[in-house]
Amino acid sequence: MPASILEEGCHLFDAGWTPGTATRLSCPSCGSAHVAQVLGDNGGISYVCTACGHSWS
Secondary structure: OOOOEEEEEOEEOOOOOOOOOOEEOOOOOOOOOOEEEEEOOOOOEEEEEOOOOOEEO
């Protein structure tokens, strides 16, 4: 796995996280909850499904 992986699992936090605002993400391609949050090249946040490899931002 790339070193840019911040967090993996069912509960991920969006860029505007404040306590109590957990966001459950699922892959728009396969529906899996196995999603990793990654930093993009320009500092943006992207997501990668660890089940199927689909990525989005």
